[in-house]
Amino acid sequence: MRELYTDTYNNERYTDENVLYKNKLIDPVSLSTALTYLWGKDSEMFPLLSLTEGQSGLVSLTPKTLNDTQYTWNVMGRMKHVSKVVALIGGQSYPGQGFQPFQVVMEDDTFLRYYGATPADKLNNLRVQGDPIRDGANRYIYTFRINTANPAEYVAASNFIAGTYWVQAPPSVAGAYSEGTSSRSQAPGKWTNQFGFLRFSKNISGNVANKVTNIEFDLEGGGKTNLWMPHEMKQFEIDRRLMLEEDLWNSVYNRDQYGVIHLIDEKTNQPIPKGAGIKEILKTTDQYETYSVLTVDKLDSVVNRLFSNRVDKTPMELIFYTGSGGIRMFNEAIKNEAGTQSYYQALGEKEITSGKDGYLSYGTYFNQFKTIDGHIITIKKASIFDNGLYAELDKANGNMYKGFPDTSYDIILLDQSMTSDGERNIQLVAEKGREILTGVYKGLTNLPESWGAIRESKLLSSKTDEASYEVLMSQGITMKNYTTSYYMKFSR
Amino acid sequence: MITISRKYELIVKTNLSAYAIANAKELVPSAKILGSTMGAVNKMLSLSQELKLLMPEIIGLAAVSPDWDRMIARYWNSLSEPIPYVGKTLETGFKYDLNDVTKKEYINAINTQIKEEDKKIKTDEDLKTYIYLKLSEVEDAYKAAILEANSLSERDKETALKAAYNAKYAKIWNIEAEHYKVGTPIEPFQYLLWKYCLVCSHVANEFSFAEKSMNIEFYLSSEDNKKQLERIKIQTKNKAMEKYLSIITSKKNVADILFAIGLGGKIFDLAKDNEGADLDLQLHVLLQSTMDKDPAKFISLASDKNIALKGLIEKYVTYNIFKRIQGTNIITDYTNPSKIIGNDLDAAVTFCSNPENVAVVSEYETRFKDLNSKFS
Numbered sequence: 001m002r003e004l005y006t007d008t009y010n011n012e013r014y015t016d017e018n019v020l021y022k023n024k025l026i027d028p029v030s031l032s033t034a035l036t037y038l039w040g041k042d043s044e045m046f047p048l049l050s051l052t053e054g055q056s057g058l059v060s061l062t063p064k065t066l067n068d069t070q071y072t073w074n075v076m077g078r079m080k081h082v083s084k085v086v087a088l089i090g091g092q093s094y095p096g097q098g099f100q101p102f103q104v105v106m107e108d109d110t111f112l113r114y115y116g117a118t119p120a121d122k123l124n125n126l127r128v129q130g131d132p133i134r135d136g137a138n139r140y141i142y143t144f145r146i147n148t149a150n151p152a153e154y155v156a157a158s159n160f161i162a163g164t165y166w167v168q169a170p171p172s173v174a175g176a177y178s179e180g181t182s183s184r185s186q187a188p189g190k191w192t193n194q195f196g197f198l199r200f201s202k203n204i205s206g207n208v209a210n211k212v213t214n215i216e217f218d219l220e221g222g223g224k225t226n227l228w229m230p231h232e233m234k235q236f237e238i239d240r241r242l243m244l245e246e247d248l249w250n251s252v253y254n255r256d257q258y259g260v261i262h263l264i265d266e267k268t269n270q271p272i273p274k275g276a277g278i279k280e281i282l283k284t285t286d287q288y289e290t291y292s293v294l295t296v297d298k299l300d301s302v303v304n305r306l307f308s309n310r311v312d313k314t315p316m317e318l319i320f321y322t323g324s325g326g327i328r329m330f331n332e333a334i335k336n337e338a339g340t341q342s343y344y345q346a347l348g349e350k351e352i353t354s355g356k357d358g359y360l361s362y363g364t365y366f367n368q369f370k371t372i373d374g375h376i377i378t379i380k381k382a383s384i385f386d387n388g389l390y391a392e393l394d395k396a397n398g399n400m401y402k403g404f405p406d407t408s409y410d411i412i413l414l415d416q417s418m419t420s421d422g423e424r425n426i427q428l429v430a431e432k433g434r435e436i437l438t439g440v441y442k443g444l445t446n447l448p449e450s451w452g453a454i455r456e457s458k459l460l461s462s463k464t465d466e467a468s469y470e471v472l473m474s475q476g477i478t479m480k481n482y483t484t485s486y487y488m489k490f491s492r
Numbered sequence: 493m494i495t496i497s498r499k500y501e502l503i504v505k506t507n508l509s510a511y512a513i514a515n516a517k518e519l520v521p522s523a524k525i526l527g528s529t530m531g532a533v534n535k536m537l538s539l540s541q542e543l544k545l546l547m548p549e550i551i552g553l554a555a556v557s558p559d560w561d562r563m564i565a566r567y568w569n570s571l572s573e574p575i576p577y578v579g580k581t582l583e584t585g586f587k588y589d590l591n592d593v594t595k596k597e598y599i600n601a602i603n604t605q606i607k608e609e610d611k612k613i614k615t616d617e618d619l620k621t622y623i624y625l626k627l628s629e630v631e632d633a634y635k636a637a638i639l640e641a642n643s644l645s646e647r648d649k650e651t652a653l654k655a656a657y658n659a660k661y662a663k664i665w666n667i668e669a670e671h672y673k674v675g676t677p678i679e680p681f682q683y684l685l686w687k688y689c690l691v692c693s694h695v696a697n698e699f700s701f702a703e704k705s706m707n708i709e710f711y712l713s714s715e716d717n718k719k720q721l722e723r724i725k726i727q728t729k730n731k732a733m734e735k736y737l738s739i740i741t742s743k744k745n746v747a748d749i750l751f752a753i754g755l756g757g758k759i760f761d762l763a764k765d766n767e768g769a770d771l772d773l774q775l776h777v778l779l780q781s782t783m784d785k786d787p788a789k790f791i792s793l794a795s796d797k798n799i800a801l802k803g804l805i806e807k808y809v810t811y812n813i814f815k816r817i818q819g820t821n822i823i824t825d826y827t828n829p830s831k832i833i834g835n836d837l838d839a840a841v842t843f844c845s846n847p848e849n850v851a852v853v854s855e856y857e858t859r860f861k862d863l864n865s866k867f868s
Contacts, residue, residue, distance in 0.1 A: 163578035189518040193511070253511035276511040284512045285519065289527035289572055290694060297570035298528075336566070340559065401530075491529040491693070 046241055047321050047382040047414075048248040048278065048477070052428035059478070060432040061195075069273040070194040070255070071429055073480055082165040083110040086139055094154035096146040101129055104160065109140045116169025117144060119159035124148070126155070127172055147172070193281075194255065195429050195476025196274040198247065200240045202233065202469040205445050229448035233469075240471065246389045248428075248477050251277035275429075275476040278412065282479075282487040290491035294329035294411075296337040296369070298488075302413070303371055306484050317376045319416065323385025323408030325401065325490070327367065330379040330411075334366040385410060401492065409490030415481065425481055431474040441468045493589035494616045495678060496624075500686055500714045502526075502695070503579040505702050523574035526710060532692040533568040535665075536684070542672045545594070546680040573685065575710060582682040582689075582712075586675035588619035595619075598673035619674040626667045634660040635723070642728055642788045643795045649788070654704070661690055661697050686712070732787035735794040736779065746775050747867050748803030749793060752837075753782060756810030763866045771866070798841050805833075805840050807867055813860050814840075 052058060061071050086105035088095060095102040109132050111117055117126040125147040132140040146153055159166070211228045225231070253276035255261050261271035282288050287306075291298055303318070322330070338347050355361035369377045385391060386408045394405030401409065415425050430436075440451050445467040479485060504524045512519065536543070543564055544555035553563055573580075590599070590613075602622065603612045613619055637656035641649050668687060677683035689695040695710045696702040702711040739745045750759055755778065762774045783790040793799060805823065808814040814833060815826040823840045825831040834840030844853050 161578060165578075191518055192514045253509065253514065255514060256510055257513045276509075280509060280511055284509055284515070286522045286524050289525035290529055291569070292528040292530040292533045293565070293569040295566050295570040297566065298572055301570070301572045336562070340562070340566075488527075491527065492531055 045383040045387070046245040047380075047384065048426070049241065049245050049428070052424070052426055052477070058428045058430060058435065060430055060435055069196065069275075069431065069474070069476070070192055071476070071478070072190045072192050073478060074190060080110065081168045083108055083168070084162075085160055085164045085166060086162055088157075088160040089141065093157075095160075096124070096126075096144070097154040098151050099145070099148075101143050101145045102155070104142050104144060105135065106132070106140050106142050106166075107138050109134070111142060111166075111168050112171070114173055115171045116147070118167050118169050119155055120164045120166060121156055121159055124153065124155050125169070193253065193429075193476055193478060194273050194275040195431065195474050196247075196251065196272070197434075197472065197474050198244065199473075200236070200243070200471045202236045203466065204229075204448075204468070205443075205464075205466040207446055210446055210448075227448075233448070236469075242384075242388065244473075244475060245384055247277065247475065249277050249279055249384075250390070251275055251477075252280055277477060278414070278479065278485075279487060281477075281482055282412070282485060285482045287482055287485060288487045288489065291411075291488050292491060294326075294333040294488075296333050299333065299369060299377060300371065302486055302488065303375060303377065306413070306486060307373065307375070317378060318413055320377060320379045320411050320413045321382040321385070322379060322411040323383070323391070323404060324381065325404035325406075325408035326385065326411045327365075327379050327381055328402075328404075329409060329490075330367065330369075331365045334369055379411075401490070406490055406492065411488040411490075413484075413486040413488075415484035417484075423480065425479065425484075427478045427480070429476040429478050434472070434474050436471065436473040438472075439470045441470060443467050493587055493591075494620060495585065495587045496620055497583060497585035497678065498714070500582045500584055500712050501579040502575055502582055502685075502689060503711055503713055504575055504577050505696070505709055505711055506577075523576045524709060526571065526573040526575050526689075526692070526694070528569050528571040529692055529694065532688055533565075533571075535691040536568050536688055537565060539669060539687075542669065543684075545672055546677065546684060550681050550684075568688070571688070579713075582686045583677075583679040584683045584686045585678045586620070586623075586671065586683075587678060588616045588675045590614075590616050590619060592676065595674060602673070613674070622674055623667060623671050627664065630660055630663045630667070633663075635727075639727060639731070642731070642791050645792055645796055646789065649792055657697070657701055665690055728791065729787045732783050732790045732794075735791055736783050739779065739794060740776055743772060743775075744800075746772075746779055747807075748800050750775060750778055750782070750803075751806035751810065751867075752796075752799050752802035753793060754806065755782075756806050759867075760810050798845075801841050801844055802837055805837065805844065807865075808856060808860060811860060811863055811865055813856055 084107040086107055089103040089105060092102065111128050111132070113128055113131045115128050117128055118124070119126065126144040127147055129143040129145050132142045135141050144155075146155065158164075251274050254263050254272075254274045261273055263272045263274065264270065265272060276284070289302075306318075320326075320330070335347065350364050351362060353361050353364070367379050371377070386404065388407070390407040391405040394400065394407050399406045417425055440447065441461050443461065443464045443466040445465050447467055451467075451469055508516075544560075547564060547567070548555055551563055551567055553560060557563070589595070599613055599619070606612050613622055634656055637659070638653065641652035641656060644652055665687075668690075689710070689712055690697055693707060695712065696704065696708045697712050699711050699713050702708055739749060747759065750756075758778065759775065762778075763771060766774050796802070805814065809816055809823065812826045815824050815829060816822065817824060817829070821836040823833040823837070825833065834843050843849055
């Protein structure tokens, strides 16, 4: 920190242009949006806040009960046709051989009578004989028969390992006297997450509010000031944003299977709810894998996996967020691929170009890749991967690779398209009326202009020469359709 | 030619997060992806000769191709193997054939190094034995190391177990680096994937190590491994029983251990309602149930050289000579809580063993004796 030159505040000489903090004039939620726009969108430091809050993607919800910050959203998945095997009944070595029926315990009653079924190895064509019999919780006894003309055919033992999935096939009936079959419909499922609360305070004492310095600071709304407090408040706000952004990525859902939150405030015994952040959502749903050196094959397999999850209209452009390390990996992956295809001349012509004053310039870089299906993968730098809290941690611990923190190589694909119901796929969620609350705890200390209209009040909350600026906010994230997002973690 | 099958299951570690539990109904059955890690990829790439022999048929490129090194690196860096939750079977067994011309040179080199004529490789069986003998020596050393670790204190035990595990798999890696010289994998890709798993930081090489790190997402399991775990379990139980039988020969030892593991309150209640042989019997039952609950922990407690002192300190806590500050492990003087004996039991042991504190420790002894409790 540089040494400060102090001077007395003079309204005529130093004007405070920091209108954003005058929170009596601006609705707190809009204020927050404006801040995100200013310091989020412009600096690319806060991709999640920019994607959501910064683009009106904030949803305010009213809690159902006190302290319950859970929220749900409907998800219509694809029709489920698979069912899990529990066990083969009878333990025969060659089930189904000699056209004999055999019985299997399945975990649910997904398969309908007279429908077909295919075991895991896809080597047999089976038919469900009659309705299943319920045999306790998660146990349904099915009778199957192999559709074959070969008396030696049987279902291999590997298909009966508990947990193996079988799939339903079309129904087959006799040409005469057949009974009707049945069909299933699938209701939308409900996904759950919860929002948490975050509180930030800025404490001051003495006459710091009126101190000016011998250096000029940039103001967030443009312009310059020599006042110290606007600069300190800008730092406070940027740091608060950084914490909020990191929380959206790294937060962990903390309600156990009985709905109990074990993280308790040590003074008040109140539970502290936390929701799942982007990384936990993607890891939980298996939209996740590690990588070492990025290759086009790896990118291909990720994109193929994503699109095998969607049969409807899908976004054609996929944005992969990463740090400086990740964009270099991406460039290397494409260049290596081009090298493998022997595109040396084409690459060289683009790579070496005429510079100024007769010099040559070397270096052009890839940031896009088009798949055979026409999907465009664009890599976009997000500074949080280079300079966020996890990156700072990596730097401090020496977890660096080629000059960048390990986090800088993490790559996250966020599907930021609109869902079929016209809503944003990724939304910021907050408690209605408590999206962001600000207030000042006022003592005898002079308050800076930036703390808004409160400074005019003569009422004190403390006898001490101190004051604090308080921010309480609620925040959670929703990824309505997780199947088109992905997390590739750099692993050493 | 002989063929020896050796199957491993690569299993997804069930580590359901609270978020997964909250949404269990909606989670679509899927597979977890085993991706690449820099350390494991580099380890695989270091097996240059072996890869040149086994991988041409996997990637469809001759080892003499100028693109070989780049394509091999690309292959392992692109690893993205879906592992179903039910597990994936990896056949890591080998075919051994003395007449395989591709092995001749290697086998001759090995035979040159073996001095004793009767130990030289002459049959297919010898090829197998050459590797399996070394592997069984590693297993024996590992079993011995685990048994020894189980008799250490809880803190030292973890370190010793980890060291034994690391040593075991470093040796297996080296032995397996020679395996291709005497045999041919039945399933080359599955064998190489197994080797990749052995050095991948996200895979535990056996179930007992799956919970040792949050970083682990998969574990390997084999029938042999299961049998070995069962054998170790029984041996540990037997050793715990030996310790138990030796402890119950002394009333003081029984009380020391029970107090030391924090059962002071329970013993206090038992002592109120029981006398003489009845009390002894009740304490033996308590000791036995402690042993049954965690035999390995019981062995480490019984082998703790400070157990008598730990027992004494806990007796002091039970009988209000010392006090444990609520919600912490801090032990203080009961009458003067500002006088801290130790921040935890180990620190209290250090305090009581310090020759500079003899006078004050002896004062506590006198206070305890004056109580005339059944354990004074």
